[in-house]
């Protein structure tokens with residue numbers, strides 16, 4: 258039972274109802290995850306609205322690595338490695354800005370914001386050199402879906418559409434909450450660092466079992482209705498969407514309550530401008546349906562968590578260090594809703610957030626707990642006995658079941674068993 | 679008199695700021711909450727904060743949210759502060775920037791050492807206060823905590839900063 262981790266290939270550390278603790282703490286496994294997951298699959302990088310104008314750039318990341326996201330002079334999104342092809346210096350140390358080119362400070366090579374080499378000083382020393390081979394490294398695959406930009410550091414593999422799979426419908430539903438059908442990321446990010454493995458964060462995003470306990474303090478004092486969504490008698494469901502993606506689908510509970518904007522803890526009377534714009538855009542019936550259903554709570558593997566009114570972007574830095582970058586979602590054409598979403602997000606998330614400080618505490622204490630060696634396996638079997646398939650064939654559990662966690666680990670297993678590219 | 683030469687005023691402001699620091703270090707949540715005026719703003723910007731009404735801040739509390747923060751701490755089940763961080767801060771370089779009727783603007787540097795079950799963290803900030811005379815004491819109308827490393831990723835800080 259208590260197998261020693263390094264005596265086993267990684268796929269043997271994952272069973273249907275349990276996972277081995279070393280998966281969170283072994284530095285060698287972390288290194289392999291970088292190659293097999295972070296530098297291979299599609300990873301969320303940023304949103305097009307973060308670089309609205311030509312020559313805008315913003316510093317982003319893929320795994321621990323910094324990536325510069327630019328909008329080049331022709332309007333195309335580019336993802337570039339922040340490493341000078343001459344001797345390796347960083348070419349950009351700003352978090353954001355507007356620049357048609359980047360000049361490396363070391364020997365002044367200059368690069369266009371599509372990565373190509375513009376020139377180097379004292380060119381007489383480079384006679385016969387092919388400049389086209391001396392540009393910045395470019396992320397080989399870049400694609401976006403409804404403004405969400407993803408990158409893959411491997412040239413081949415399934416396309417983004419395939420990778421997103423059922424998560425596309427969640428992104429569509431999110432966009433429909435805007436009268437203009439578009440979300441924007443314009444409020445900047447908080448960066449919240451935790452001394453914990455990144456997978457503890459991923460799993461927690463769609464863990465419906467913990468809110469009643471971890472967040473009891475704020476639910477009680479804020480008289481929040483969120484708690485009851487994750488209770489034993491909630492009609493919400495936990496769903497594994499395949500391809501590593503998972504969600505807490507709260508719509509059954511919201512539909513039962515039948516209150517437009519109930520998902521946001523408010524009512525049409527308090528957001529008349531938004532309601533009017535939604536009705537104008539979609540018609541009264543459809544607008545009402547959208548406003549009852551609310552926005553998704555979905556973890557798009559491995560690093561984009563859309564949490565109703567905010568997005569989290571997960572970044573692993575080391576086996577025991579992770580950053581959650583978090584921003585309030587903004588819906589195009591919904592200024593009154595947007596103001597409240599920003600206020601509510603600021604209260605909830607980040608290093609001093611009413612909710613996230615306590616989630617972070619759990620990630621960190623779990624990572625501390627995993628340093629103890631016995632029992633070596635963690636039990637993830639909650640809800641196995643009542644798991645079912647929905648009409649689309651996806652596995653579904655009760656609101657508090659570990660269906661998402663099991664799916665995430667199954668996907669992880671399939672990614673980690675293949676040889677490193 | 680120029681506020682910077684009003685030594686009586688400077689001494690009162692320093693005593694107030696030191697008292698606030700002690701209440702924070704000792705987790706005297708209710709006494710700390712009582713220092714705030716009704717129209718209070720407690721603001722901790724992040725690196726991306728441009729306009730707090732349009733961009734994310736680490737904390738941007740009005741008076742009722744300050745009250746909620748304190749209530750959550752008082753439950754004893756706000757796990758990021760249960761057990762509580764051991765805290766000691768030094769506040770120095772106090773300057774009275776301006777005094778206008780009942781309102782005093784002041785600023786100070788703060789260095790805070792935190793120890794909790796997960797490790798130790800050093801926090802440093804420039805703090806700006808807007809204080810309002812209330813009898814022979816002050817109330818805080820506004821406090822901005824400008825962290826030196828606000829542009830970096832930060833560990834949790836659910837204690838009073």
Ligand code: FES
Pocket residue numbers: 341342343344345346361362363364365366
């Ligand atoms: S290292 Fe960049 S120009 Fe030499």
Ligand SMILES: [Fe+2]
Pocket residue numbers: 467468471472612616
């Ligand atoms: Fe949580």
